[in-house]
Amino acid sequence: MNTAGLVTLGETMAVLTPAVSGRPGPGNPLRVGIGGAESNVAVAVSRLGAPGTWIGRVGDDDLGRLVVRELRAEGVRVLAEVDPHAPTGLLLKELRGGRPRRVRYYRTGSAGSRLSPTDVDRARRAIADAGVLHLTGITAALGPQPRAALARATQVARDVGTRVSFDLNHRRTLWPDAAAAPVLRDLAASADVVFAGAEEAALILGRPAAGEATVDDGRELAAALLALGPGTAVVKLGALGAVAAHEGGVAYAPARAVTVVDPVGAGDAFAGGYLAELLRGMPPDVGLRTGNAMGAVVTATEGDWEGLPTRAELAEDLQGEEVMR
Numbered sequence: 001m002n003t004a005g006l007v008t009l010g011e012t013m014a015v016l017t018p019a020v021s022g023r024p025g026p027g028n029p030l031r032v033g034i035g036g037a038e039s040n041v042a043v044a045v046s047r048l049g050a051p052g053t054w055i056g057r058v059g060d061d062d063l064g065r066l067v068v069r070e071l072r073a074e075g076v077r078v079l080a081e082v083d084p085h086a087p088t089g090l091l092l093k094e095l096r097g098g099r100p101r102r103v104r105y106y107r108t109g110s111a112g113s114r115l116s117p118t119d120v121d122r123a124r125r126a127i128a129d130a131g132v133l134h135l136t137g138i139t140a141a142l143g144p145q146p147r148a149a150l151a152r153a154t155q156v157a158r159d160v161g162t163r164v165s166f167d168l169n170h171r172r173t174l175w176p177d178a179a180a181a182p183v184l185r186d187l188a189a190s191a192d193v194v195f196a197g198a199e200e201a202a203l204i205l206g207r208p209a210a211g212e213a214t215v216d217d218g219r220e221l222a223a224a225l226l227a228l229g230p231g232t233a234v235v236k237l238g239a240l241g242a243v244a245a246h247e248g249g250v251a252y253a254p255a256r257a258v259t260v261v262d263p264v265g266a267g268d269a270f271a272g273g274y275l276a277e278l279l280r281g282m283p284p285d286v287g288l289r290t291g292n293a294m295g296a297v298v299t300a301t302e303g304d305w306e307g308l309p310t311r312a313e314l315a316e317d318l319q320g321e322e323v324m325r
Contacts, residue, residue, distance in 0.1 A: 004131030005051025005052055005131060005279065006041070006042060006051070006053070006275055006276075007052075007123070007129075007130040007133055007162075008041055008052075008054055009054070009055035009119070010056060010135075010136060010138060010139040011038075011089055011112025011113065011139065012038070012054065012067045012071070012112065013088065013089035013090055013112065014066060014088055014090050015034055015092075015093065016030040016092045017095070017302075018095050020095070021095040024092070032063075033304075034071070035265070035305065036112075037138050037167070038056075039305075040304055041268050041272040041275065042272075043074045043308055044271070047074070048276035050276050050280075052077070053130065054078055054080070055079045055080070055120070055126065056115065056119075057083050057114055057115055059082070059110070060083065061088055063087070064080075064088040068080055081111075081119055086109055087110055089107035089113065090106035091105055092106065103173075103264065105173060105174065107142070115139065115145065116148065117148050117152035120152040127153060127156045127162055128156070130157075131163065132162065132164075132165050132279060134167070134271070135154070135167075135187065136168075137168045137180065138169045138171055141171055141180065154190055163278075164191045164193070165195070165278075166187050166190075166194050166195070166230075167268075169200075170200050181206075184200075185205075185228065188204060188225065192232065193230060193232045194225055194232070194233045195234045195270070195271050196233070196234070196235055197267070198217060198221055198237060201225055205221070205224050213237055213240075214237075214240070215237065215243065215252060217237075218252075219235075219243050219245070219252070221235045223250070231246060234274065234287075234288070234291075238255070240254065241255040242255075242270065242288050242291060242292060244284040244285075246284050253285060253289045253291075255295075258297075259300060260299045262301065262302050262303060263299050264304050265299075265304035265305055266295040266298060268304070269291075270292065272308070273291035273292075274288065274290065274291040275287075294314070
């Protein structure tokens with residue numbers, strides 16, 4: 001296996017989840033965990049046996065210490081500045097019918113939203129030593145300073161030959177389509193590997209949303225993304241699987257059947273699975289299969305990343321296997 005791992009940067013928040021469905025309130029306590037698209041990918045890669053590093057900022061508070069402690073416990077190297085002037089961000093999940101229905105962010109003015117090129121400069125060696133630098137559109141949505149951090153990280157990676165991965169991860173609750181589209185398009189064009197859902201791909205390509213996208217739609221969107229400049233473009237199609245367009249052609253892998261418990265984190269699990277295989281030198285079709293499997297397993301459990309499997313667990317038949325005694 002290639003010993004060069006993955007490095008990523010962005011905001012990781014404390015995650016508050018009601019113990020039972022319904023509105024938070026007396027008699028419905030909140031469970032406290034952590035979550036962030038970028039650190040979720042770092043955990044996924046780590047569980048699959050590759051080194052993972054997360055660059056970020058946390059507040060000088062108990063929640064920031066929780067973020068650092070949990071990520072380190074998962075084997076992720078943490079390069080995080082402790083910001084004495086801003087708190088760690090919060091994410092609140094609202095449950096309906098036992099499943100997450102809405103996610104609310106409380107991250108304006110948070111430590112993570114103050115990510116800057118200076119944070120990247122402190123971690124230049126980590127980017128230089130990595131096999132992949134993974135970025136997302138969520139960081140771009142946090143404001144001009146985090147966007148400048150993405151630009152600096154991309155430039156550092158280019159200077160040293162580290163591959164750049166970019167997941168569009170468009171969040172309309174953070175910024176509108178019109179503001180996001182040109183920024184996400186530029187970031188996708190400057191990456192080596194791009195991940196997008198069908199609707200996200202249509203957005204940056206200036207096309208109307210495809211609705212329920214088919215596999216053929218996925219192939220067409222992936223080819224159009226590839227034309228922007230990346231070496232590989234992956235379009236995720238939910239229950240249909242995923243398509244990857246690359247210089248050698250187009251690969252497709254069907255999704256794994258699963259009973260969904262919590263869909264949040266599926267895209268991060270997919271990206272982590274795909275990138276773990278990329279780090280091993282595996283072709284896109286292998287990355288798609290592992291990504292689909294990771295996404296399926298994590299959606300069958302509660303939490304954004306807690307259900308991420310190890311490579312040994314992926315090798316088992318996790319659906320319907322008899323209890324080992």
